[in-house]
Amino acid sequence: MSMSYINRPNRPLHVYALLYLAFLYVPVLFLPLFSFNDSIFIAFPLKEFTFKWYEVMFNNEPMLAALANSVKVGVVTSIVATFLGIFAAKAVTRYRMPGRGPVVAFIMLPLVIPGIIFGVSLLILLSELGVRLSLYTVTLGHIIVCVPFAMVTMIPRFEGFDASIEEASSDLGENMWWTFWRVTFPVVFPGIIASFLLCFTISFDEFIIAFFLSGTEPTLPIYMWSQLRFPDKLPGVLALGSIILMVSFVVVFAAHWIRNRGMPYKRVGGV
Amino acid sequence: MSNNSSFISIQNVSKSFGSVAAVSDVSMEIGGGEFFSLLGPSGCGKTTLLRMLAGFETPTSGEIVIDGQSMSAVPPHQRPVNMVFQNYAIFPHLNIHDNIAYGMRKERLPQAELDKKVEEMLEMIKLPGYGKRRSHELSGGERQRVALARALIKRPKVLLLDEPLGALDKQLREQMQMELRALQRSVGITFVFVTHDQEEALTMSDRIAVMSKGRTLQIDSPTELYEKPITREVAAFIGTMNFFDGRVVSVDNDQIIVDAGALGIVKGIKDTTNFGVGEMAQIAVRPEKFSLSIGAPNGVGNFIEGNMISTAYLGERSYFHIAVNGIDQPIAVSAQNSASADINIRDHKGQVWLGWPDAAVVLLKQDASHSQAQ
C-alpha cells in the first residue's frame, strides 16, 4: 500500500530539522564549554578544565549588582505587565466595548515599533518631564514593551474560556471575588505563568531600551556589553551566561510542565 | 414541598436588548413542585426568561417573585434557584467530585461528610466512582447528569434547565426525559424546563407555556394545549393541524354551527370562546381525529368525499394526504397501523371518504397573522 505524500517519511525534512537545531544550539553550547576552559582566550584547542571563572564571577561585585538589577526589573516588569495583560485580555474578549479595534491596535503597537525608536522617544519624553533616569525608568519602558506580549499570551486563555462557567459559579452561590479565585484565576493560571515567564525573559535580555533609559545602575545586558572591551573579564561573563542558560532551560521545562498539567486544583473542602 | 399554587410569580416582565425586545410583557404563575416547560421556537425568548429567573439578566420592567420574595434586588448567588446550563458549564479545571461539591463551600461540612454526599449524588445520577474523572473524559449525557447533580446537591427550591437534552442523540434523549421526570417526582423540586421540542414538552411537563416572539401564547397542561389550543399559532406549533375557514351560522347553548364551504356544515362544541353569528371562524382538526374509509360510510355523521394523493408509512402509524374539491390544502390524516387496521387503505389510490366526530372540531378566532399568511 503506498502512502500519501502527506504522511510519508520525508528524509530531506529530517536533515533540515537536524541542521536547524544544530545551527540554533551549537553556538549556545560554546558558552558552557568555554566557561570551564582554563584560558582567557575564547579559542580552540581547549586547555585544562577549571571552575576558576565561576569563582571570579562570584567575586565580581559590579556584575552581581547588574544581575540583581536585571532580576529586580524583570520581576516587577513581569508582574505589572501580566496583571495589566489579564485585565486587558479579559476586557478585549468579554465585553463588546465601543472602539475596541483601535484600542487593541494601540496596545499592540509596541510589538511593531522598533526598540530604538521607542527608546529614544521615551528618553526625550522623560527628560522633558524632568524624570531622572534610573531602574524605574527602565522598568517603565519594559512594562510598555511587555504588555502586548502578556495580552497576546492571555487572550487565547480567555477566548477558550466559556463565560458560562463564571455564571455557573455565581449560580452555585459564589460572589464575584470567590468566582474569580475559584474559577477565573485557576482556568487562566497557565496563561499567567506563561505570560510571567515571557515578560521576565524579554525584560531580562532587553538591551536597547535599557541602554537609553538606565541611569548609573546598569542591567545585566548593559553591563556585559560594557565588559566586552576587557578580554580578561570575558570568561567570567561566560560563567554567568552558562548559569543563566541552565536556569532558562529549567524554567522553560517547568513552564511547559505546568501548561501540560493543566492547572493545579484543590479539593473543595480545603479551600 | 408544598404544592403552593404560585411558587414563582412572573409579573408583566419585559426585557429588551437595545432595540430587540427579547421578552415582552410575560406573566405566569408556577406552582411548587411543578414540572413547568417553556416551549417555543429558537429566538422566542425562553433563555432570556430563564436567565431573568436565575438573576443573570435584569428585567427591563416587571417583577419576579419566588417563594413570596421579590427577586428585584437579589443577585444570582443569593437566589434559591439553580441552573443547568445549555452547554452544562462543567468547570474544566476541577474533577467531577469537585464540580459536584463546588456549591457546598459555605456549608463547611467535614471532608468525609461532603465526600459521602457527593458519592450519593454520583449514585443518583448513575455515575458511581466517577469522582476522579475530568469533564473532558465524559460523554455529553454524562456531563448533563453532572450538571444536574451539581445543582441538585444544593437542594434548590427551583431548578432551571435550559434545553438540557438538546445536545443528546434521540435515544439517549428519550431515556433522559424519563429519568429527569422520575427524578423531579422523587425530589419534588419545581422544575422550569426550556425546550424547543414540542414532543419533549408534551411528554414531560405538568404545564407548558407556549412562547412566540417574546410573548406567551397559551399556558396549559399538555392535553389542553393539544386538544384545545386557543390560537392558530399554538395549534400549528404543537403537532400537525388541518385548518379550514368558515362562517358562524348559529350559536346556541352547547353548539356552534359553522358553514365551512366545501367541508359542509360543521358543528363545534361551545366552550369559553365566544362567537357571534356571521363571524369568521377557523376550524381546526387533528389528523388522527379523521377516520378513513374506502366505501361511503352509511348512517349519520360528518363525512366528505376526497381523493387520496399520497401515503407515508411511518412504522406504528401511516400518514395520508387527501385532496378535497373546493379546499386548497390537502387534508392530513393519520391512522394507527394496528394488526386489525384496514391494510387495503394504505395501498389505495383514488376515492376515499373522510369522517369526523363533532368533538374533533376546535373552533378558533380568525386571527390577523393567519389572514396575512394565507
Ligand SMILES: Nc1ncnc2c1ncn2[C@@H]1O[C@H](COP(=O)(O)OP(=O)(O)O)[C@@H](O)[C@H]1O
Ligand atoms: N445578550 C443579548 N444581547 C442582545 N440580544 C440578545 C441577547 N440575548 C438574547 N438576545 C436576543 O433576544 C432574543 C431571544 O433570545 P433567547 O432568549 O436566547 O431565545 P431562545 O432561548 O428562545 O432561543 C433573540 O432575538 C436574541 O437574539
Ligand SMILES: [Mg+2]
Ligand atoms: Mg435558548
